[in-house]
Amino acid sequence: MIKIVAPKPIYLNGSNKGVLLLHSFTSTVRDVKALAEFLNQHNYTCYAPAYQGHGLAIDEFLKYDVDDWFNDALSGYRYLQQQGCQHIAVLGVSLGGILSLRISEQCEISACITMSVASERPVDAIFNRIVPYAKYMERLAGENHLETLEGLECLKQKSAHLTENFSNFIRQTMDQIQQIKAPIALLYGKLDAPIYQQSAEHLYQQLSQAKLIKEYPNTGHLMTLGADKQQLYQDILNFLDENLT
Template sequence: MPVLPGAEPYRHEGGEVGVLLCHGFTGSPQSLRPWAEHLAGHGLTVSLPLLPGHGTRWQDMQLTGWQDWYAEVDRALGELLQRCRQVFVLGLSMGGTLALRLAAKHGPAVQGIVVVNPAIKLHGAAAHVLPVVRHLVPTTRGLTSDIAKEGVKELGYDRVPLHAAYSLRKFFGLVDGALPQVTQPLLLLRSPRDHVVPPADSARILARVSSRDVREVLLEQSYHVATLDHDAERIFEESLSFIGRLAPIAGQKGSTSGG
């Protein structure tokens, strides 16, 4: 299936500091594109891949699982590690979960982590019946466009494939168990008025990681997709400052490619 306009992956060849951005469940690179372009504009090498099954139609996602999504960001990280001296991993929602697994698996190869409204558990009674319900009902209502800013829409699916949601639940459990293996500097930004991921997820992540260099920032004006919301500029600047502190060599500009 063709990729939806605006959902294309993004790549920028910059300097020797690389950044991998991971988008969320049922979303697309569109939700992180302004963030990626901001970092690229400051000379970083940027990779924003499209996760398998995303950015086309929900039926394609029904055929994928967490192993496919993780394999794509792991591949993109490998490319950056070959190209750059220092690499950071950033993510929104499930993209934050992917970032945490990459950090746990790759250790010091990942210089630092930035997560925005990260998820670590499926909440509610529906999560417990997924093993059975996914065989009876193909989808449920979508999760996209939880944004306070008027006129802004997230490009994502209006349906959640339940086979994929079941795989996500298993992935959350896997990453939750590995959180103590995360030792890198961590910047966590969260929206108190998030209607998708409760604050308990961020609290659990902060309590379980082994990172000593940790900062939490509240995004008071935004909902879940804060990277497209009122606090977007703060996310961009906070992450850039975080990267600059840990990687002083960040700087030279390069060329851009999208699609």
């Protein structure tokens, strides 16, 4: 059995230009750690919050939902303000991209960068993301309850509130997308499911201030750790340099 320790947020001090980096669903800040270090080398102050429950056992994970994680992201935005950042960009992968859009709808943001964002996700698709996470955390704890149909059905019932809220949160975010005033980059991986390219193209058409849409040919869902990550990091840096003045 491996002792599970809650992930810690990442803070890297730089200039008065801040970047809020938001990780994906069922993952941790390791999604954005290398990107944060790269941006900090170019004098950006970087903060990546650790969402509540993420990186912990499934029962602990299911104590929270997307509203809690949005509050974690909002707290991260305020933290950058408290550190003296006068210009703040927000970027995120998957769930982090959805949270980036929602923050851009509600807060003063200098730039928004989304990666692997879907404009809609049914509850079954969200549940299918939870299952491998739950099984992985079980293996770390030396358990195997989810190897049975009964165990999976129990997990589905316990996570129903989360999956429904998450699906609704995405829908509500897309309904308010016109409130975003900041320039946006919409990035997706060619090797990811088609919904992510379709969603990026849909958002690009909906947002008159969208400045960039780009496909990365050798990249799947977790773009920040994909085969094209060096080009991705440089594109993100260029977009930030252009829009955080």
